[in-house]
Amino acid sequence: MQASIISSQASIARKSGLTLAAHWLSALAVILAFGLVWIREALDDDALGKLLLTWHRQLGLLVLLLLAVRLIARRRQPWQDEALPPLLHWASQATQWLFYLLLLTMPLLGWAMTSAQGHPLQLFNLVPLPPLLSVDPDLADSLQQWHELGASCLLGLITLHVLAALWHHWFRRDGVLAGMLPLLRQRSARRFDH
Secondary structure, eight states, rough: HHHHHHHHHHHHHHSSSHHHHHHHHHHHHHHHHHHHHHHHHHOOHHHHHHHHHHHOOOOOOOHHHHHHHHHHHHHOOHHHHHHHHOOHHHHHHHHHHHHHHHHHHHHHHHHHHHHHHTEEETTTTEEEEEOOOOSOOOHHHHHHHHHHHHHHHHHHHHHHHHHHHHHHHIIOOOSHHHHHHHHHHHOOOHHHHO
16 A cells, blocks of 8 residues: 555656646647537538637647647656556557647648648737648648548547546556646645655
8 A cells, every 4th residue: 555655656746847737738729629610510600610710720739839848848857657567558658659649640730721721820810820731622621531530539549548547546546647637636745745
């Protein structure tokens, strides 16, 4: 029991504030981006639909910026996974890098699709971004299909990620979930300080 508490304390202390902030801001941006697209598809109002699509694109660009922050944070403070069996350690690492790949690919596909549709794109409506492609409606349609496929893959990976976090919390009881939830992290850290 004492060993699991020490292991839990170590895993809680391992995550930096930058890592936590980038993780949860990315999660929020992805959830909002999905939500805006689903709401847009249910609407008949073209003007509101265009506004929601603009916000969706801005959230995608935010995800791209946050990915850079996450990679910098990871480089500055590499994660030291708990003592997992080799297969689970490999699966954990593969899932993490697949997340990074999708968080890179999805915004870039959206940016390329926007360019191929002939729409200008600005970062937070302030900084004009160069088009990645010339206008090509057929290519835009293909990119949209790839973007939608990537979204399905991302949803599946998010589901797997949530299930893994719950497994760590309920079955391994190793503090991984508490280490990523800021309020639980503070409460657990106070408990270990006594």
